[in-house]
């Protein structure tokens with residue numbers, strides 16, 4: 001067990017250019033904080049395109065309480081490149097800290113230095129970052145580590161944790177690299193410790209035990225890969241695409257040693273085709289892509305539905321349509337995931353709302369696919385893919401594959417692979433099982449798998465009805481309600497990554513005295529209609545915040561329940577902000593604005 | 607239409623702040639930039655002894671809330687040190703390598719504590735009291751009921767000493783020529799004042815010449831003052847209050863006349879017609895005495911700040927140099943000065 005200081009909830013933003021080591025220093029900060037026992041949520045923003053240098057920003061929320069999203073305002077901004085950091089000074093709250101280099105290497109015109117942009121209520125901490133890096137390591141390259149040391153000194157964070165993470169981060173490098181980074185950190189630390197602190201950013205003073213070392217830092221994509229691995233993934237076929245690529249990269253490393261088959265195909269169509277082929281053979285098969293890739297795969301998803309082949313498709317959404325906004329987040333592939341393709345091709349779509357959810361859903365997706373013999377789409381987005389959170393993985397692996405039920409056929413009878421059973425789920429055999437040979441086809445087919453148009457209605461019923469019980473799949477929270485029980489004024493309904501902000505909003509609204517609940521919907525297809533109906537019955541007003549222009553989730557819900565909702569849909573490529581959701585909740589609550597007690601940070605305590 | 611004038615003020619103390627607000631009130635369009643080394647927005651320095659009365663949140667000391675600067679459209683550049691002023695190109699250079707162009711410049715850089723030469727080496731062992739940070743450091747380092755040794759005892763020190771005595775600390779004062787600075791008083795007047803301070807509990811050492819300070823083995827900060835005769839005065843912290851040296855180094859290339867401070871005419875204009883100066887940094891021409899004179903003290907510098915601002919805007923007001931120099935202490939130990947403001 002590690003000790004973390006109680007009452008801590010700070011967000012640090014580190015901003016620089018791609019060559020400044022911004023993401024690396026953010027990475028050390030978040031891992032060190034996690035190792036100290038804090039709950040961590042972090043999100044890195046990379047340069048807008050794949051090419052060259054550009055702005056990077058790493059935001060890290062470090063907390064002793066359960067948090068659900070990044071904060072709208074940061075408590076601390078560290079600049080490694082003023083040109084990039086200047087536009088972010090405004091995100092630092094009053095009496096928060098701005099840490100920057102005041103020993104620039106070259107002359108700048110008026111306003112070119114970050115100190116020109118710090119408001120009178122923010123606290124400037126300029127120091128000779130470059131000089132200190134050069135003194136400590138003979139190079140200006142360690143500026144990113146010097147600032148970490150400075151922040152650790154200023155906010156009184158223990159240096160041991162950082163040393164350990166620096167050592168592990170550079171473990172594959174020469175000892176001299178590790179030593180010089182530790183030196184750079186310590187040099188910054190010394191300066192930070194000597195500074196008179198004027199900000200009110202507090203790392204609490206008393207300690208409490210936390211889960212500390214048990215917690216693991218993961219991104220959403222990392223959690224998907226880990227869930228896949230624990231579930232015993234056997235085959236992966238994929239084609240790289242932002243922001244899903246890191247799932248593939250992780251599996252490329254992790255799968256071969258366990259005997260898994262990993263192949264980068266020539267495009268997304270081949271990837272899904274190969275995945276379905278592998279699924280058909282009984283292999284636990286998955287692929288991962290983004291919206292444009294899923295669009296290409298749509299036809300093959302239909303084959304998976306028709307031929308009842310279990311496969312798992314992780315989809316990380318980015319701004320669309322077309323190439324769209326490759327490095328920006330959006331929730332606009334819901335329609336494609338739920339409906340995409342030809343015909344009535346219902347499939348299961350799971351949309352986890354946080355990193356832990358990514359891990360759990362990915363872990364369970366194969367069993368769900370296997371149970372319902374259909375493609376399962378795991379729908380996340382860039383904000384969740386790249387977001388870091390501390391997750392406490394299950395002590396025992398509950399995702400490991402269970403033996404498939406043996407199918408038996410009475411002597412003289414043909415194997416009905418698509419038999420119309422009571423629950424519409426048919427016995428499944430894989431190629432090579434004696435006596436269980438059958439046809440799998442994209443043509444409509446009868447129980448034996450033989451092409452047959454006449455059974456189309458019956459088979460359509462079968463393929464839809466069999467999915468109905470998926471909402472009761474054991475161990476899976478397909479929806480969950482938070483906040484006030486019973487009738488409330490405002491219910492906020494959400495899905496995917498936006499739900500973190502929704503939950504933070506709900507707690508703030510409650511602290512303001514607004515009667516409020518929130519519900520997340522993890523299973524988008526089929527929808528958990530009963531819990532949705534109950535939620536609708538309890539809420540005077542329903543607000544649906546989501547990151548797309550058309551309000552795709554709101555449309556889905558309204559179509560299913562035929563009830564009006566208030567939409568808060570926006571497509572800017574950036575995550576939803578708590579304040580904008582809160583403004584809507586306040587409006588919908590109908591409470592006299594004068595009566596609402598605007599809560600401070602404490603109001604968000606859960 | 608010509609671009610609005612850019613007024614740059616170096617210093618965010620009493621003079622600089624008074625000037626900035628005066629400028630804005632008189633000219634809604636101009637650009638105002640206030641450059642300062644301070645980490646905090648303007649606060650009343652005479653309130654600093656209040657840290658010994660428990661005022662530890664700097665926000666309680668601010669003269670105006672931070673939002674005031676936004677409302678007044680005064681750009682406040684903190685933690686920015688001016689290293690050079692180019693009077694012909696009208697450029698201010700900052701230590702972090704940024705340059706700022708001005709149309710009119712007002713220098714209100716004040717001064718820093720003067721340290722007698724024989725104490726310069728020991729400077730880092732002594733406590734300062736010129737900023738909130740320094741005041742808090744003193745508060746943290748001085749044990750409850752402990753003794754502060756003051757060398758000199760200018761008015762800043764005497765104000766602090768009175769608060770320390772009030773709040774249960776001890777003060778040992780080693781007098782010198784700067785005791786009661788910036789007041790110039792006769793030895794007899796000084797003696798009356800010192801006796802009154804002794805009556806309040808202060809220990810006064812007259813006619814002793816400190817030659818250095820020292821700390822106990824390994825201890826930090828300095829706790830003893832070594833005197834010329836080899837004897838020592840012991841306490842918990844040592845402070846020097848010996849008046850001010852004006853902060854003018856960065857003005858050496860500015861093409862202005864400098865003596866100890868920036869020399870200004872009674873309208874507070876320097877020898878460069880785009881540069882004015884106000885506050886502790888400047889010496890004003892005293893026509894009767896035919897000399898440039900400093901005019902320290904809160905009220906004086908505030909008046910200078912306002913006046914300089916109006917003159918930068920085109921007025922021709924004159925600073926009244928005929929200021930009476932008198933200081934008294936009443937039966938309650940309360941100091942009354944003709945120009946030094948007491949809280």
Ligand SMILES: Cc1cc2nc3c(=O)[nH]c(=O)nc-3n(C[C@H](O)[C@H](O)[C@H](O)COP(=O)(O)OP(=O)(O)OC[C@H]3O[C@@H](n4cnc5c(N)ncnc54)[C@H](O)[C@@H]3O)c2cc1C
Pocket residue numbers: 616617618619620621622641642643644651652653654686687688689714715716717735736737762765853856884885886887902903904905907945946947948949
């Ligand atoms: C602790 C203390 C207590 C005092 N108490 C009293 C009192 O009780 N009553 C009274 O009447 N007077 C008091 N005084 C004196 C009075 O405050 C001064 O006369 C007055 O503060 C001078 O104001 P100023 O604006 O000229 O300079 P200052 O207030 O000294 O301000 C100087 C400004 O210039 C800035 N500066 C200096 N050099 C540079 C540079 N190179 N680059 C950028 N910025 C620079 C500084 O950061 C600062 O903002 C006190 C002074 C102090 C220090």
